[in-house]
Amino acid sequence: MSKVASFFPATTGFVPAQENKTRITGPRSTTMESAKIALIPCLLPEKQVHEPFDCAPSTKCNSWGCPSPQAAGPPREVAIRGAWLGIKKPLVQSDVLQLFVNKKDLREGSQKLLDIARANGGNRAFGSGGHNATVDYIYNTLVKLNYYNVKKQPFTEVFSQGNATLSIDGVRVASEILTYTPGGSVEAPLVAVPNLGCVLADYPAEVAGKIAFVSRGTCPFADKSLAAKAAGASAIVIYNNVAGALSGTLGAPFKDYAPSVGISQEDAAAVLTKLAAGAVTASVKVDAIVEPRTNYNVIAETKGGDHNNVLALGGHTDSVAAGPGINDDGSGTIGILNVAKYLSHFRVNNAVRFLFFGAEEFGLLGSYHYVKSINGSETELAKIRAYLNFDMIASPNYIYGIYDGDGSAFNLTGPEGSDLIEKDFENFFKSKRTPSVPSEFSGRSDYAGFIQNGIPSGGLFTGAEVLKTEEEAKLFGGTAGVAYDVNYHKAGDTIENLNWEAFVLNTKAIAHSVAKYAVSWKGFPAVNLAKRRYAGDKAKVFKREIETHQHDHHSGPCGGGALI
Ligand SMILES: [Zn+2]
Structure with missing residues (x-):
C-alpha cells in the first residue's frame, strides 16, 4: 500500500x-x-x-x-x-457516474422485484409480504454499501382490496368494488331508487333486504352507501352518470356501509329498461379486505457531505394489488437504488438523501408520512434544497417527460427552483441529442408533500395510461393512439413491460442530477422560508382542487378513484 x-x-x-x-x-x-x-x-x-x-x-x-x-x-x-x-x-462527477449505468444492473434489480412479487401472490402492494420483501431488499442493499445512514420508517395505514361479481337475471355484468366497501354476498330483487339516493328518504320501504340501484351524482358515494344500509338494503349498485365504468372510493374505512359496487352507464341503461318492464333479480358478491397495515419507508443519507444542503430524491416501492408494478414504480426504485450504489464509490460535497416510499398507490401515504415527520421543524425542512421524483421511467411506449416546474406548459408552477431543475433535465436530454417534453406538475405523485412545503421539486415520467399523440410518436417513436404503458396497474407490468432504452437513459439522467447537485447548488436560490411558505400554500390550494381525484397520481385511475 x-x-x-x-x-x-x-x-x-x-x-x-x-x-x-x-x-x-x-x-x-x-x-x-x-x-x-x-x-x-x-x-x-x-x-x-x-x-x-x-x-x-x-x-x-x-x-x-x-x-x-x-x-x-x-x-x-x-x-x-x-x-x-x-x-x-x-469527488462525484456527472459523466463518470453516468458511465456506471448499465442495462444488466437494471435488469437484475427489476428481476429481483418481479421474483419478490411472484413469491408473494403476484404483487408488492403496501403492507403485503411482497412489499415487505421489497423494503428488506432495498434496506439490505443500502446497508451493505457502508456509505449511507439507513433506516426504515414504519407507519400504519388502512389497506383495502377486493373484487366484485355482479349478475343481473343470471347474466354477468362488469362491476368494480368501491374502495373500503365491506364484503358480502346476496341474491335478491333489484330496487331502483328514485332521486340520487343521497338521503334515507330517497329509499322506498321495499328496498329492505334487497339490492338498491342508484345513480351516481350530487353526493359522495359514501353517503349513498350509508343511506342504503340505513334503509335496510343488503347491497348497493351505483351506476355511472357519464359514459364508462365506475371506479370510486367510499373515502374512509370502517363505516356502516352496504356492500358497494359500481357499473357503467351503458350497462345500467339496459338494467333500467328491464326494471321498467318488471322484476329483476341481481346477485352481488363482494370479496373485500379492509384492515390497518404497517409498512415502511426506507431513508438513506450519505454519511458524507453537507447535511444542511441536502439533495433528496425518491420513488415508491409499492405496487397496486393487480400486478407486480415493475414499471410502476419498480423502474424508479431500481434506477434510484443503482445510482445509490454507484454514488458510494465517490465523495460528495452535499449530502444526498435517497427516499423509498411505501403506500403511494393508496394516496401518497408514505411520502406524506415522511414529510410530516420532518415538517414540524423549519430547520429540517430548510435542509432539503430540492426533491427529485422518479415514478415510472421505463414505460413501453415512452415519452421523455420532465415535470413542468416552470409552469410553461401546464401553468402549474412549482416552488422557486423547480424551474431550474426542469431546465437541468432539459439540458441533460439536449446533451444526449434526445427530445423531451414537459409533464404536468400536478401533485399526483410523491413530490406533492414536498411542493406543499415549498421545496423545489422536479423529476421524470415516461407516461402511464394516457394515449400517445401523433406528435409524440414523431418525437419519440412508438405508437400513436396507444397508451404509454398498456400494462399500467395491471398484471402485465412485468419485466417484459419495460423499455430498456428509456430505462437506461433516465437512470443516467438520475445519475447526472445526483452528481450535479451533490457537488454544488450553484445557481439555486438560497432557502427563503417565507417564500417557501407562500409556495407551499399555493400548492395546497391547488391540491384541494384535485382532491376529488384522490389517488389519481398518474392522471389516471389509481388506488381508490373518484369520491363523488
Ligand atoms: Zn406510481
Missing part, C-alpha cells in the same frame, strides 16, 4: 494511502498489482481535482482521466481500485 502512495506527491491532493483493511473491497489480484504500476493521477481540466486512473503514464488525460473510458476498463473498477488502494474517493 505505501508503495502506491509514492505515485502521488503531496501536491496532488491525495490522501496518502495507508494500510487499511476496511477499505479493501476485493481480493488482491495480479490484475490489481499490475494496475498499480500503471496508475497515474490525472489533472481534471475543469475541476482541478486529481483523480486516480490507471492510464498509461504517457497518455493525455481527458475529462475523466484517460484517453477513453475503454482504456481504463470499466469505470466502477477504477473507483473500486481507488478505494482498495486507500486513496480518498474522487
Whole structure:
C-alpha cells in the first residue's frame, strides 16, 4: 500500500494511502498489482481535482482521466481500485457516474422485484409480504454499501382490496368494488331508487333486504352507501352518470356501509329498461379486505457531505394489488437504488438523501408520512434544497417527460427552483441529442408533500395510461393512439413491460442530477422560508382542487378513484 502512495506527491491532493483493511473491497489480484504500476493521477481540466486512473503514464488525460473510458476498463473498477488502494474517493462527477449505468444492473434489480412479487401472490402492494420483501431488499442493499445512514420508517395505514361479481337475471355484468366497501354476498330483487339516493328518504320501504340501484351524482358515494344500509338494503349498485365504468372510493374505512359496487352507464341503461318492464333479480358478491397495515419507508443519507444542503430524491416501492408494478414504480426504485450504489464509490460535497416510499398507490401515504415527520421543524425542512421524483421511467411506449416546474406548459408552477431543475433535465436530454417534453406538475405523485412545503421539486415520467399523440410518436417513436404503458396497474407490468432504452437513459439522467447537485447548488436560490411558505400554500390550494381525484397520481385511475 505505501508503495502506491509514492505515485502521488503531496501536491496532488491525495490522501496518502495507508494500510487499511476496511477499505479493501476485493481480493488482491495480479490484475490489481499490475494496475498499480500503471496508475497515474490525472489533472481534471475543469475541476482541478486529481483523480486516480490507471492510464498509461504517457497518455493525455481527458475529462475523466484517460484517453477513453475503454482504456481504463470499466469505470466502477477504477473507483473500486481507488478505494482498495486507500486513496480518498474522487469527488462525484456527472459523466463518470453516468458511465456506471448499465442495462444488466437494471435488469437484475427489476428481476429481483418481479421474483419478490411472484413469491408473494403476484404483487408488492403496501403492507403485503411482497412489499415487505421489497423494503428488506432495498434496506439490505443500502446497508451493505457502508456509505449511507439507513433506516426504515414504519407507519400504519388502512389497506383495502377486493373484487366484485355482479349478475343481473343470471347474466354477468362488469362491476368494480368501491374502495373500503365491506364484503358480502346476496341474491335478491333489484330496487331502483328514485332521486340520487343521497338521503334515507330517497329509499322506498321495499328496498329492505334487497339490492338498491342508484345513480351516481350530487353526493359522495359514501353517503349513498350509508343511506342504503340505513334503509335496510343488503347491497348497493351505483351506476355511472357519464359514459364508462365506475371506479370510486367510499373515502374512509370502517363505516356502516352496504356492500358497494359500481357499473357503467351503458350497462345500467339496459338494467333500467328491464326494471321498467318488471322484476329483476341481481346477485352481488363482494370479496373485500379492509384492515390497518404497517409498512415502511426506507431513508438513506450519505454519511458524507453537507447535511444542511441536502439533495433528496425518491420513488415508491409499492405496487397496486393487480400486478407486480415493475414499471410502476419498480423502474424508479431500481434506477434510484443503482445510482445509490454507484454514488458510494465517490465523495460528495452535499449530502444526498435517497427516499423509498411505501403506500403511494393508496394516496401518497408514505411520502406524506415522511414529510410530516420532518415538517414540524423549519430547520429540517430548510435542509432539503430540492426533491427529485422518479415514478415510472421505463414505460413501453415512452415519452421523455420532465415535470413542468416552470409552469410553461401546464401553468402549474412549482416552488422557486423547480424551474431550474426542469431546465437541468432539459439540458441533460439536449446533451444526449434526445427530445423531451414537459409533464404536468400536478401533485399526483410523491413530490406533492414536498411542493406543499415549498421545496423545489422536479423529476421524470415516461407516461402511464394516457394515449400517445401523433406528435409524440414523431418525437419519440412508438405508437400513436396507444397508451404509454398498456400494462399500467395491471398484471402485465412485468419485466417484459419495460423499455430498456428509456430505462437506461433516465437512470443516467438520475445519475447526472445526483452528481450535479451533490457537488454544488450553484445557481439555486438560497432557502427563503417565507417564500417557501407562500409556495407551499399555493400548492395546497391547488391540491384541494384535485382532491376529488384522490389517488389519481398518474392522471389516471389509481388506488381508490373518484369520491363523488
Ligand atoms: Zn406510481
